[in-house]
Amino acid sequence: MxxxxxxxxxxxxxxxxxxxxxxxxxxxxxxxxxxxxxxxxxxxxxxxxxxxxxxxxxxxxxxxxxxxKTSDCETYKRCGGCDLRHVEYNETLKMKQNAVQSLVNKTLKEKIEVEETVEMENPLFYRNKAQYPVGLDKEGNPIIGVFANRTHEIIPIKECLIQNKASQKLAKFVLEFIKKNGISIYDEKARKGLIRHIVTKVGIKTNEVMLVLVINGREIPKEDELVKEVLEKFPNVKSIVKNINTKNTNVIMGKENINLYGNGYIRDILGDYEFKISPLSFYQVNPVQAEKLYNIGVEAADISKADIVFDLYCGIGAISLFMSKYAKKVYGIEIVEEAVKDAEENAKLNKVDNTEFIAGDVEEVLDDLINNKKIIPDIIMIDPPRKGLDNKSIENILKVSPKKLVYISCNPATLVRDLAKLEEKYEIKMIKPVDMFPFSKHCEVITFLKLK
Ligand SMILES: C[S@@+](CC[C@H](N)C(=O)[O-])C[C@H]1O[C@@H](n2cnc3c(N)ncnc32)[C@H](O)[C@@H]1O
Incomplete structure (x- = not known):
């Protein structure tokens, strides 16, 4: 060595x-x-x-x-939230473009030129969702913050430069309530104590706020007082939810939600559409950039009224609705049932009647739609989690060969792995990073593929 x-x-x-x-x-x-x-x-x-x-x-x-540049954040060195605060913003965009280009050059047959990263004009306080772990400091006082890079040690934060400001204030207020009332904090090692996480979601356009308390149990002492005090101080809070997570796990939220106030959801607006967002549903954390991302996808797909579109991994149906306006019919597939319910309600809310949402694993549902129900898409929109597409779905896509594919990914490594397989039948027309997570290492990429 x-x-x-x-x-x-x-x-x-x-x-x-x-x-x-x-x-x-x-x-x-x-x-x-x-x-x-x-x-x-x-x-x-x-x-x-x-x-x-x-x-x-x-x-x-x-x-x-x-x-x-000198980092503008006090906790930057220890926190795992941002990775590039020591670099000028414009240069971070080039770094992301170059990184995707290297992967393309290494993996794909066609060494297509990666386009410039779509920038965020004001890359501060952009996250609409925060998940604060609650723990105890060395003196035993309750704290909230962020996990130090690659550990479970909590670093208290003064002001995070990427989180929405309203959510930070709300979370700090809830922490004070917890302290004032001596409510116990969950201890990961002993698996005892109540409060695990404080989660907030904010509708950036509607200003509606959701507060979720993730607890190891079913009751929070002084629940009614908590609701009253939160609503007095934060009138924009439209939903307060208890999320039950009694498992010994790194997964933040459990499956069961109990409403303490409101209907259990908030609303936000993206483009021409209004969306209902529930505690467990995926919703892009940077809606300003998400709107750009979806519009790039819709434009590239150039959908016509004769087209059947499949929106794989559709979440609450955001892209499905964006595409529905131009398509004959859109089928959305999503594994989280709560998100599928949101998607169905979002279609109703927006008076969209040419969408159908199916709860299930893309691997199985896509197979069933194509091979049993014989529904053949003209365009497939793909937006999977980090692990990318499974082999069976790739085989099914290659088998029915829709004329166009739009593939959005938050993991360039699995994206190029999948593109290399799709290259067999498709010409890759566009690879474009969109800066969804400014100053972090994370890189969202949108690609457009046309049948050869
Ligand atoms: C990156 S998100 C995209 C969501 C949506 N397209 C959007 O922009 O809001 C990926 C989604 O895939 C869902 N998911 C994860 N694994 C899945 C699977 N095997 N089958 C179907 N959906 C899955 C997640 O719940 C999540 O909603």
């Missing part, structure tokens, strides 16, 4: 990887160094050595990049 653990080296950063980390080589051996930028000369400490690569920690930036 050309490098040794706990030894210091001076390296030049030759590139940034697709998680924003700097990449350097020593005698051809690759080292990944977070918080460094292409072109920088850096003194590093090797912290981990594996067979094919090592990880380093930047000790001193000897020659900084012209794109380096």
């Amino acid at each position: 050309p490098v040794e653990k706990n030894k210091e080296y001076v390296v030049e950063i030759m590139d940034n990887g697709f998680e924003g980390e700097g990449i350097a080589k020593i005698d051809g051996f690759t080292i990944f160094i977070p918080n460094t930028i292409k072109g920088e000369k850096v003194k590093i400490l090797i912290v981990k050595v594996l067979k094919s690569h090592a990880f380093g920690k930047a000790l001193e930036i000897i020659k900084p990049s012209k794109y380096r």
Whole structure:
């Protein structure tokens, strides 16, 4: 091995990887160094050595990049929420574009040029959903915050620069209520105590707010007082929900919700449509950018009134509704039943009558629609979770060969893996990152494919 653990080296950063980390080589051996930028000369400490690569920690930036900036957040170094606050915003957009381009060059037959990342004009306080873990500090006082990078240690935050401001104020108020009333906090190791997480969702356009208390139990002491005090102080709160999670798990929310106030949902507006959002339903965390993303998809698909569209992984039906206006019929498939109910109600709410939503696993439902029900789509919209498409669905897509595909992904690695398989029959016409998660390593990408 050309490098040794706990030894210091001076390296030049030759590139940034697709998680924003700097990449350097020593005698051809690759080292990944977070918080460094292409072109920088850096003194590093090797912290981990594996067979094919090592990880380093930047000790001193000897020659900084012209794109380096001082982070504007006090907890940036320890928090796992942002990864690129040390880089000028415009440069983060190029880093994301380049990272996707490298994956394309490595994996696809056609080395298509990745388009520029769609920027967010005001990339601050953009998240509409916050999930604050509740824990105890060293003195035993209840705190909320964020998990320190890769750990379960909670760092209290003063002001997070990516979370919606209203949700931060609300969560802090609830914490004070918990403290004032001596309500117990969940202890992961002992599996005892009540309050696990405070979750907030905000409708950016409607200003409606949802508060969810995730609890290890069924009752919160002084529930009525909590509701009264929250509503007095935050009149925009339209829904307060208890979410029951008594399992020993990293999954934040349990399956059962009990309404303490309101109907159990809030509304938001995207484009021409109004959406109902429930505690468990997926809704894009950056709606300003989501609207751009959906519009790019609709425009690329160039849908006609004769087209049958499948919207795979449809969540609450946002893209389905955006596409319904131009299509003959849209079928949405989604595994979370609560989200499917939301999607059905959203169609009604918006007077859309050419959509049908099916609850189930895409792998099985797509197979059933195509092979048993013989419904053949002209266009398929695909927006899967990070793991991407399953093999059976790819086979089914290739089998029925719809004339157009739009594939949106929050994980460029699985996206190019799937595109490489679809390339057999499709020409990839567009690959475009959209900055849904400014200053984080995460990169959303929209692609458009046409049958060859
Ligand atoms: C990235 S989200 C996209 C949601 C929607 N297209 C939107 O923009 O709001 C992925 C969705 O896929 C759903 N999902 C995850 N695995 C699934 C599966 N195997 N079958 C169907 N839906 C699934 C999730 O619940 C989530 O709503």
